[in-house]
Amino acid sequence: MAEGLRERKKRQVKQRISDMATGLFLEHGFVTVTVADVAELADVSVNTVYNYFPAKEDLFLDRMKDVTQRVARYVRARDPGESAAEAVLREIRAAVVSVSPEFGLMDGFADFMRVIEDAPTLKARLWYLQQEVLQSVVATLREDTGAGEDDPLPLLVGGQIAWIESALVGYVSQEMMKGRKAVDVSHDALGVLDEIEGLLGRQVLNYARRAAV
Incomplete structure (x- = not known):
């Protein structure tokens, strides 16, 4: 419309x-x-x-509402044969390779983060928004897998999938606040994503795998 x-x-x-x-x-x-x-x-x-x-x-933080749904969108849009975690890793890698400002890879992001660091209420709001990320991922996993409310796996796996994004953003924020160039941080962030993937167990990496066509 x-x-x-x-x-x-x-x-x-x-x-x-x-x-x-x-x-x-x-x-x-x-x-x-x-x-x-x-x-x-x-x-x-x-x-x-x-x-x-x-x-x-x-x-x-007016643009954060869309950000809270980002990981869940990655999960819902996963390819045939792809698991939820694999889809999230793929999407984030693509964003990092393209030096996407969505993940803080831009000039001025350090100034943005310093404002947050100096404001307790903003840090508290960010924590709340991170909980929204988790809730949206868990709800998506539960819906896509048909898991019952008493099944703990969507929560356990969803927590680790949401952590993929939060850990990567945390790393980017830390490095950008050191005054580094976005393109250099992007290069190193790819290695961090490899480390993150290596820390995930096989059950997480295989969970909610979409049926191949």
Whole structure:
């Protein structure tokens, strides 16, 4: 369905508020900047900001909702003959090879992470978002395998599959904050992915294998 004029204007206003808020947070820090500061710069009311972003943390992490579903999407889109873990490893490797900003491989990511490091409420929100990643992966595995609610395997395997992404992102964040170039971190991250795969057991690597055509 084509986007209507009203929806487009709302999306543009939301993006404008988010972009201005991010600029303020990067320059002055998350704790120092208030929602009123953001509203003033964006030339909107404080209520308007809250209409689009229920909490201050949402202004900085507004794109994370899609990220929480990323690993589950990889699992659902796995190829015939491919397991859930293999699909996730393949997709993340492809993103790392292409030096994808989705995984923090971009200029400015270190500044983004420093804002989070200096703000306890942002770190708490990130932890919550990581739980959403796990929940979405577990739900997808349970649905795809037909596992019952009392079957622990979707939770046990899903935890390790979600860890693949979190471990890789953790490594990239650590290295980018050292001031390294994204292309260099990308090269080393491929080796880290190999190490991650080597740490996964065969049961995890074979779980939820899609039937070959």
